[in-house]
Amino acid sequence: MxxxxxxxxxxxxxxxxVFSPWYRxxxxxxxxxxxCINVATYGPGGRFTMTDRGRSALRQSPRRFDVGPSSMRWESGQLIVDVNEISGPPLIGRVRGQIRVTPRAVTHVELPLTPDGAHIWRPFGPVSDIEVDLxxxxxxxxxxxxxxANFGTRALEEDFAYWTWGRFPHRGGSTCFYDATRxxxxxxGAGFHFDPDGTAQEIALPEKLGFRRSFWAVKRETRGDAGAKPRQVMNMLDAPFYxxxxxxxxxxxTTSVGVHEALDLTRFRSPWLKPMLAVRVPRRANWLFGR
Structure with missing residues (x-):
């Protein structure tokens, strides 16, 4: 932000x-x-890019991840993202430039989202600085x-019906909430506070509070003080399931504005949704580096 x-x-x-109909x-x-390297920009002139690419577009090493014309690399304590993508409708155009994310510290927290550890949440840099140059x-x-990062060995919709996640700047660091219905x-239900030095503390969960549904009527709730009234400040991405x-x-x-996500896996499981997604997520199976 x-x-x-x-x-x-x-x-x-x-x-x-995981959200590609082609993969499903x-x-x-x-x-x-x-x-895929999915890049979305929010605000005046915002764009959405999500191209499903084939095996030939992938190169990876311990410090670098290339997918077609875009890449991520870890260099001198920064995550550097070089972007070169084409956005989908309604605003079609090239999205090109560089994004640098600098974590104040890297944490060691891993949260299993299911008892068997089939899904893991790994907040590497929950307190970071970002520079955008597009x-x-x-x-x-x-x-x-x-x-x-999130890692998983099963499809999300095989284990979850609904989840929400939020990250809010708080007390000089950030507080994250992860709630899910399996x-x-x-x-x-999990809450963590992260200090800038990477210290992580699991916290007592504040009250779960509902607020206005999204444009597609996705249910939304987050955590906050008793009696608080969460509200949307800016719409970023709105889909039938997300x-x-x-x-x-x-x-x-203390009032805090952060990023919030809600995911309805029951809707995502519906077969009627996949052809709709294919319009927003094109498939480009072939890519040759150096072409």
């Missing part, structure tokens, strides 16, 4: 693109044949950022 609060960016690298239709047997007017800014009816937005809540009497 930018310091001024009017712009934001998200970047997700996928091996086995393939039977999810070959994750390295469905790779080839578009107004898309050169800095702000506060976040760097994490398909077996059990629930996950909402990402800037949300304001109150923690320990």
């Amino acid at each position: 930018s310091d001024c609060g009017t712009r934001a960016v998200s970047v997700i690298g996928f091996i086995g693109s 239709w393939s039977g999810r047997k070959d994750p390295e044949n469905h790779v 080839e578009a007017p107004g898309w050169q800014w800095s702000g506060h950022g976040y760097f994490d 398909l077996d009816g059990s629930e996950l 909402s990402r937005s800037m949300v304001e809540t109150t923690l320990d009497g």
Whole structure:
């Protein structure tokens, strides 16, 4: 998120693109044949890019991850993302430039999301600085950022019905909440506070608070002080099964605006959704480096 609060960016690298209909239709047997660097920009002139690419587009090493024309690399304590993508409708155009994420520290927290550890959340840099330099007017800014990963050996919809996640700047660091309803009816509720030096502390969970549904009527809730009224400050990404937005809540009497996600896996499981997604997530099976 930018310091001024009017712009934001998200970047997700996928091996086995979990939200790709092409990966689902393939039977999810070959994750390295469905790779992606998903880049979305939010604010004036925002764009969305998510191209499902084949095995030939993938190169990886301990410090570098290339997918077609875009890449991520770890260098001198920074995650450097070089972006060269084409955005999908309704605003089609090239998204090109560089994003630098600098964690204040790298944590050692790992949270199993299911009892058997089939899904893991790993918040590497929950307190980070970000610099954005894209080839578009107004898309050169800095702000506060976040760097994490999710790992899994099963499809999300095989284990979850619904989840929410939120990361809120708080007490000089950041506070994260992870809540999920599993398909077996059990629930996950976890909260962590991270200091800038990487110190992590699991915290008592504040009250769960609902707020206005998304444009596609995805249910949304987050955590906050009793009596607080969370609200959306900026819509970021709105899909029939997914909402990402800037949300304001109150923690320990202090107002905080952070990034919030809600994911309805029951909807995502529906077969009617996959052809809709294919419009937003094109498949480009072949790529040759150096072409």
